[in-house]
Amino acid sequence: MTNVLDASVTVQAGSAKIKADAVQVYYGQNHALKDVNVEILDRAVTAFIGPSGCGKSTFLRCLNRMNDTIATCRVEGKITLEGEDIYDQRVDPVQLRAKIGMVFQKPNPFPKSIYDNVAYGPKIHGLTRSKAELDEIVEASLRKAALWNEVKDRIQAPGTGLSGGQQQRLCIARAIATSPEVLLMDEPCSALDPIATAQVEELIDELRSQFSVVIVTHSMQQAARVSQKTAFFHLGNLVEYGDTEQIFTNPKDPRTESYISGRIG
Numbered sequence: 001m002t003n004v005l006d007a008s009v010t011v012q013a014g015s016a017k018i019k020a021d022a023v024q025v026y027y028g029q030n031h032a033l034k035d036v037n038v039e040i041l042d043r044a045v046t047a048f049i050g051p052s053g054c055g056k057s058t059f060l061r062c063l064n065r066m067n068d069t070i071a072t073c074r075v076e077g078k079i080t081l082e083g084e085d086i087y088d089q090r091v092d093p094v095q096l097r098a099k100i101g102m103v104f105q106k107p108n109p110f111p112k113s114i115y116d117n118v119a120y121g122p123k124i125h126g127l128t129r130s131k132a133e134l135d136e137i138v139e140a141s142l143r144k145a146a147l148w149n150e151v152k153d154r155i156q157a158p159g160t161g162l163s164g165g166q167q168q169r170l171c172i173a174r175a176i177a178t179s180p181e182v183l184l185m186d187e188p189c190s191a192l193d194p195i196a197t198a199q200v201e202e203l204i205d206e207l208r209s210q211f212s213v214v215i216v217t218h219s220m221q222q223a224a225r226v227s228q229k230t231a232f233f234h235l236g237n238l239v240e241y242g243d244t245e246q247i248f249t250n251p252k253d254p255r256t257e258s259y260i261s262g263r264i265g
Helices: 056-062 093-099 114-124 131-144 148-154 164-176 194-207 220-226 244-249 254-260
Strands: 016-027 030-041 045-049 073-081 100-103 182-186 212-216 229-234 237-243
Touching (some): 016 056, 030 056, 030 212, 030 229, 045 056, 045 220, 056 212, 093 100, 100 164, 114 131, 131 148, 164 182, 164 194, 194 212, 212 220, 229 244, 229 254, 237 244, 237 254
Parallel strands (some): 100 182
Antiparallel strands (some): 016 030, 016 073, 229 237
16 A cells, blocks of 8 residues: 655654644534544644633544544544645555554553564564664664663563553553654543652653654643643634643633633633
């Protein structure tokens, strides 16, 4: 299958990486997401905030076609990665997800060794030609995920034997092992304790030098700490999008102000 996303385009930090134009999402008859228009910047962390059920996770899953796995889901409009339509019929969703990685709410390591968890993506996508190259990718990914020093002496131990915070960093290492351009995170700290949360937040800040990071979070404090851009969703609408500091200190829409101040949500 032809992959029209293979062209390598150099993107300056701060330029648009993903553009969404008039995106609508339906679950059967339910119009879950209405007319979303947004540009997600390269080498920046963008936070999606809003009450439960407002559409933020639904939109996140549109960005790497995870909604394709839901039979009743229909996506309309256009989403582009560096100008290429990710819903073009020539695009292989599996290849797309190597370029737009995802980390889920609950740590979900495979029932394999730490090594095999990280090696899985590069293996299935044919990114290495030798065991030595695979070893390098595994080590580099674990280093980027700030986990190498903790696991290097037990690399063949089960990933499921790690602590919750370590498991989530393992899942981040697994997601970045295919050298994605974008990293999506759906409430990556909601199942973690405060210390593990702080470690993952620090890691997110480091990762933005190499990736475009998009994070869905219920915690406004977390959004304020880790992101440069914030999008506020409410009742299926993207209400407001802008610099994080502006959204939290001087929102333009009264609904944003009500949510930030705790009056809705």
